[in-house]
Amino acid sequence: MSNQKKFIIVLIALLLIPVLGYSVYKMTNLTLEAAIPSAIEEEGSVDIIQTTTDEGIPVKNTESSSVQIFISEQHRIWNQLLGWGGWKNPNFSSFKAKLGNYDEDFEEFFSIVKDESIKTDIEHALILLDIAFESEDVTALLYTHRIFHDLDIAYNGYSYKGFGGYSAFSSSGASKVENYISNFQ
Numbered sequence: 501m502s503n504q505k506k507f508i509i510v511l512i513a514l515l516l517i518p519v520l521g522y523s524v525y526k527m528t529n530l531t532l533e534a535a536i537p538s539a540i541e542e543e544g545s546v547d548i549i550q551t552t553t554d555e556g557i558p559v560k561n562t563e564s565s566s567v568q569i570f571i572s573e574q575h576r577i578w579n580q581l582l583g584w585g586g587w588k589n590p591n592f593s594s595f596k597a598k599l600g601n602y603d604e605d606f607e608e609f610f611s612i613v614k615d616e617s618i619k620t621d622i623e624h625a626l627i628l629l630d631i632a633f634e635s636e637d638v639t640a641l642l643y644t645h646r647i648f649h650d651l652d653i654a655y656n657g658y659s660y661k662g663f664g665g666y667s668a669f670s671s672s673g674a675s676k677v678e679n680y681i682s683n684f685q
Contacts, residue, residue, distance in 0.1 A: 578645035620668040
């Protein structure tokens with residue numbers, strides 16, 4: 501085979517890799533968006549959209565739709581920030597800019613939610629983000645993502661394997677987060 505043919509084959513392969521990667525990324529986002537309950541009617545109403553996960557595990561989603569949306573949206577944001585290897589080489593100033601006034605958003609959410617274990621999760625997320633941005637600590641970012649991942653599973657019935665040990669709301673509790681935070685106090 502001539503060098504020119506080899507070059508063309510390599511060039512085509514190199515062009516196809518990003519296209520395929522982007523296609524997989526888009527399919528993943530569509531799957532996440534499909535997990536957001538479409539039956540939510542109006543903010544502040546009490547909706548029980550799914551009472552068990554696909555595996556038959558009871559879901560404790562009895563609060564307002566704004567809680568469901570907040571959890572789902574946070575999980576989506578964290579998937580975008582840390583997914584696809586984003587956690588391997590984080591740009592902390594970029595993350596902070598993308599998160600905006602996360603502390604104000606979390607505090608506002610805190611005033612809406614009634615469940616004490618979810619409030620604990622939000623407090624943990626705020627502490628972890630303080631640790632992450634003060635120390636450029638990747639693990640604190642990952643743990644924040646895992647809180648919302650496990651919350652999305654336990655509260656919204658998002659059907660995916662949970663990490664466990666990150667969300668106080670989930671049945672496995674937040675022992676990993678609490679142990680990690682204790683190292684900084």
